[in-house]
Amino acid sequence: MSDSDDQRLYFLLQRAAHRLRTTADRRMLAAAGITTAQLGALFAVRDEPGLTQQRLARALGLRESAVTGLVGRLTGAGLLARRAHPQEHRAVVLELTDPGEAALRAAQPEIDRFNAELRELLGDDGFTGAARFLRRLAHWES
Incomplete structure (x- = not known):
């Protein structure tokens, strides 16, 4: 790898991500x-029942x-619902609605x-x- 490749890696990652x-x-x-x-938010809520907005973030x-x-748009579209947290009076729990489940099913073939x-x-x-490399980068603590 040349010096110019080293200097352009961040730019190339940004361009590829975009x-x-x-x-x-x-x-x-x-x-x-x-x-x-x-989609990422809907998957996270589906995969972790009882997820709060703080944990979703x-x-x-x-x-x-x-x-x-993001949650406001998803609840406004009827894809997520909010309900009171069972133990924390100020927190809300996010739940996937039937239309939210349908959106995930509709997205799966394209994914x-x-x-x-x-x-x-x-x-x-x-x-x-690439998946291994990006996972390491995503969890890198500099």
């Missing part, structure tokens, strides 16, 4: 009427203020197609290696 996000958003909107950020790596808006295209582009070893 390309992936805009392509995936376009395809998820067409397939299920939701963005990838909304941590799971998504977002500030709580950003998650407040599968998207991942298959990435696997074809990168090859099986490249796909697995």
